[in-house]
Amino acid sequence: MKILIVYAHPEASSFNHALKEQAVNVLKNASHEIKLSDLYAIHFNPVAGWDDFKEIDSTLPHQYGVVQRDAYLKNLLSDDIKREQEKLSWCDAVIFQFPLWWFGLPAILKGWFDRLFATAYAYDKDKMFSAGLLQPIQAMLSVTTQSPSSTYQADGRHGDMNQYLHPIHHTLRFAGIKILQPFVAYGVMNITDVERKQYLVSYEKHLSEQF
């Protein structure tokens, strides 16, 4: 398979980085073809705005979504957006590797969705969910948390983890992307080296099962 890894963490000594490296190695060894979007390394701009378009048709309503659709269809999206869209369209599956910050995506990755998922590219009128334009891409979230797993149980401090993954999964499903089983490594800032190794072994097994 062709697999894109979208990686959103600023630090090479992080466990996110270790998980990303593990995915690259495990998947390459299984003869998958890998591309990487290291959003911090490429200084990805996550702020959707009028600079996202090389030209703006002044007869259109001045609404970001409307102009974005038009620009996509006329090949007028900015080059950084086009490069990321091309990588996504190339792949059979995408892995999102990120830390759960404030119960959601880091801003640099949230903006990847805001800027890439244009109407006419990711979905359109009557082309969503099972008719979404990004099918047959599959997606897998690989997430780390600061809090331990007990806090993400139904009776824990934060409640069920699925509450926080749902908006991301729903975004992907809306565009026709099939959701694979997520991998969550809990409490990674306070675990021992042995526990880190155990997580990396679990992740290898998880990847082999998903791909």
Added chain:
Amino acid sequence: MKILIVYAHPEASSFNHALKEQAVNVLKNASHEIKLSDLYAIHFNPVAGWDDFKEIDSTLPHQYGVVQRDAYLKNLLSDDIKREQEKLSWCDAVIFQFPLWWFGLPAILKGWFDRLFATAYAYDKDKMFSAGLLQPIQAMLSVTTQSPSSTYQADGRHGDMNQYLHPIHHTLRFAGIKILQPFVAYGVMNITDVERKQYLVSYEKHLSEQF
């Protein structure tokens, strides 16, 4: 009351802009004191990273959250973060005015949380939820959507709106902030001028009830 409006939309002709203006006018008329953080206007950088710190204590583990806590306590956070923290600490209540993009915050606003909500500033060990450090601040979300309200019902395409507000409300509650009733304007890109006016009148009533 002292009220901060954090506004995240790139376009002055948007309904988000109209709602922000309505809040400013209604609340000023009711003798509240208002400050505004117009995140697009100030080109707020939402990407949490090592540039957020004026100095980094090299004896600390190279983890963003750890360095962020230390930098907050030593007054070494970057000036843009400090300015926003000062505005938040000044207020009795904060209104977040934003469009729901991909079932969550626009990246520019997500990063406001990622970069501002440092340990020791917003929360700390044993200082969360009812002991959170940002109490007694109150917060209200004012959200617009592209899809009509029927799609955000339990049996609608996206399911209950609260699923998407929950991660944001949970972030606020975690820091000790009290949640006020949110205001949601649905389908704002396709409504008539009459419906826009009705929403603005409803918003005025909503604001009067909350503040």
